[in-house]
Amino acid sequence: MNASASEANYALPGTISFDEAHRPRLMGGLCAQCGAKVFPKPKICSGCWSTEQQDLALATRGKLYSFSIVHAARKGWPSPYAIAYVDLDDGVRICAPLEADLAHPPTLDITVELIVGTLRAHADGTPVLSHRFKPVQEAR
Ligand SMILES: [Zn+2]
CATH class of the missing domain: 2.40.50 (OB fold (Dihydrolipoamide Acetyltransferase, E2P))
Incomplete structure (x- = not known):
């Protein structure tokens, strides 16, 4: 598995990234208004309705x-x-x-x-x- 693997083969494209050592990270969302962390990254925060969602590499x-x-x-x-x-x-x-x-x-x-x-x-x-x-x- 590496970072160049086709996104087309992922069930949820764009939700997994790989670091330099090819270890996977889930990419979630961080609400810029209320700080809610969510996976997968939403378009709108379900807590405060903000559309300001930042990329967040999860634990x-x-x-x-x-x-x-x-x-x-x-x-x-x-x-x-x-x-x-x-x-x-x-x-x-x-x-x-x-x-x-x-x-x-x-x-x-x-x-x-x-x-x-x-x-x-x-x-x-x-x-x-x-x-x-x-x-x-x-x-x-
Ligand atoms: Zn929010």
């Missing part, structure tokens, strides 16, 4: 707030898969797939980190990429 780690294992997946999606809410370290709550051993589901409040992976495939097999989270392997 890459957070805590697993909740997740659910989905067995009835949409066409082209792997099954089963886990979908999660993650509370990023900068306070933004993100809904995203969770990459984990579903036979041994993770516990809540563990630290997770942002990765980019395959969300699903087009009918011709072309992968569609998206942001997702995986548990951080803590040093023992």
Whole structure:
């Protein structure tokens, strides 16, 4: 994965950037009026209705707030898969797939980190990429 990967292969084009080391960052919005941080970046703040929304590179780690294992997946999606809410370290709550051993589901409040992976495939097999989270392997 690198910064030159085609945006056409992303489920949400323009929401992921890569730093010099090719680590992914989610790009959210920061409201210039009230300071609300949101993902993805809105055109209008849902809190104060301001249209002054700035780009904001979000934290890459957070805590697993909740997740659910989905067995009835949409066409082209792997099954089963886990979908999660993650509370990023900068306070933004993100809904995203969770990459984990579903036979041994993770516990809540563990630290997770942002990765980019395959969300699903087009009918011709072309992968569609998206942001997702995986548990951080803590040093023992
Ligand atoms: Zn606002």
